[in-house]
Amino acid sequence: MLASRRAAHRGATPALVAGLRAAVVTLSTALAGVAAVLAFISVRMARRVVTPAARVADTRILGLDTGAQTITLSRTPDTQLPGRYGLFTKGTAPYVKVGSVLSADETTVKRKLLTHIGPTARLAPDAAFSGWYYDRPEQLQLPFSPELIGSAVGPCPAWLFPAGEGDVWVIQVHGRGTTRAECLRAVPVFHALGITSLLVSYRNDGEAPRSRAGTYTLGATEWRDVDAAVGFARRRGAKRVIVMGWSMGGAIALQLSLNSAHRGVIAGLILESPVIDWRLVLSYQARLMHLPSPVTGLAIEALKSDWAAPVTRAGASIPFDRLDVVARAAELRHPILILHSDDDGFVPSDASHDLVVARPDLVEMQVFEVARHTKLWNYDQERWSSSIRSWLERQGLSREGETAQA
Known part of the structure; x- marks a missing residue:
């Protein structure tokens, strides 16, 4: 019986070694994959830091009342701030000034327009909120x-x-x-x-x-x-x-x-x-x-x-x-x-x-x-x-x- 156990052990050893080798290869491949992903993300971050940035839309125009001269924006940490700001837009008015917050809920903010917008104006939904206020x-x-x-x-x-x-x-x-x-x-x-x-x-x-x-x-x-x-x-x-x-x-x-x-x-x-x-x-x-x-x-x-x-x-x-x-x-x-x-x-x-x-x-x-x-x-x-x-x-x-x- 002892001899048979030793034989079984000797027979299992090559299989065990092969399994360990496969596990090491799999782990090494996974680690190499993780390292490659981290390196790729790091390079992208590095490029982003030094590349001159274009202005990115960070809010959306959800409503425009040219009669009351108000504008409704999607709520963000910036668009909910009190005070006077600017808004880069696309359409008939590329830049508009906005004033005080008139009302807000969980998803929207209504603000007073400080730039007059006529009834025929058309503004694209995407916009960028700005602290510039003056742009010229x-x-x-x-x-x-x-x-x-x-x-x-x-x-x-x-x-x-x-x-x-x-x-x-x-x-x-x-x-x-x-x-x-x-x-x-x-x-x-x-x-x-x-x-x-x-x-x-x-x-x-x-x-x-x-x-x-x-x-x-x-x-x-x-x-x-x-x-x-x-x-x-x-x-x-x-x-x-x-x-x-x-x-x-x-x-x-x-x-x-x-x-x-x-x-x-x-x-x-x-x-x-x-x-x-x-x-x-x-x-x-x-x-x-x-x-x-x-x-x-x-x-x-x-x-x-x-x-x-x-x-x-x-x-x-x-x-x-x-x-x-x-x-x-x-x-x-x-x-x-x-x-x-x-x-x-x-x-x-x-x-x-x-x-x-x-x-x-x-x-x-x-x-x-x-x-x-x-x-x-x-x-x-x-x-x-x-x-x-x-x-x-x-x-x-x-x-x-x-x-x-x-």
Whole structure:
């Protein structure tokens, strides 16, 4: 009986080994498949980060009452916000302004139209909700001139709004996937304080020339175009320059502050919903898209690597360490005002809070709630404007501040 058991055991061994080999092959194939999927998703994420974005519809027009001048939109975290906003549409009116929320339920929001829509108007259902409000400089009813800023990539269009004696300027830097029109709503605040506004474009934003790769570097090279604008301002009589950056424009403004040859003329930064640490932002957005946690790390590593540039289409490696201004906080030299909402929903405010902790001697932060990404002016215009005015006065950068110091 013992001999028969040994024989049975010897007979089972090859079958067992074959089964184990098959299991290992199957597991290896599955792991390779998972790795391939993660790599594919990571490459797609990396490309999305650096590719200039087109405006995407994020709400739908469900009703239009031209008699009452109201519009009904599908409800989203943005369309339900109080305040004044814009709506990019397709049809007879490509852009309309909307006002207060008149009524809402679980799926819809009815708002007041601030742009008159006639009875023959036709609007496509898909629309994009915007914090711009103003979309053309003429709407401010302030004197302005179109300008061209010479940069390494070519002439970059800008709008110049002269004010005061012309010795204090603010250079406005828009965010990712937008244009300089995003900054128009800030011009009246500075104009009233005698500060000249220059609203600039930069490489690959759809208005300025393309770089060779045609992709964003998340602030690592775009700051050079804004630096050219600082030189332009100096040649036009600016003695002190404030740089205001919106979202990715905040990352550009910070790189300018750290690297510019014109650092001596920069008097301060104002950052609206800024990107201060890209790794934190990309991790946050990956979670919003329910992507596996390794995807962000793989995407960042790919973007950091020169060898992966042909795959990510980034053109060159992205220096995430240089773009992490919390880590570089000791290098900062200019006073900074941050305006950020803890309910931003796109760029988390964590790094903004961290920068205040790292440099309380230079960085002041006004924390908003409810308002979402770059929509602080829209949600609470008075608080937003007064925060900027009072900061400028404390820095001696407005007529009121200069009078108080005298």
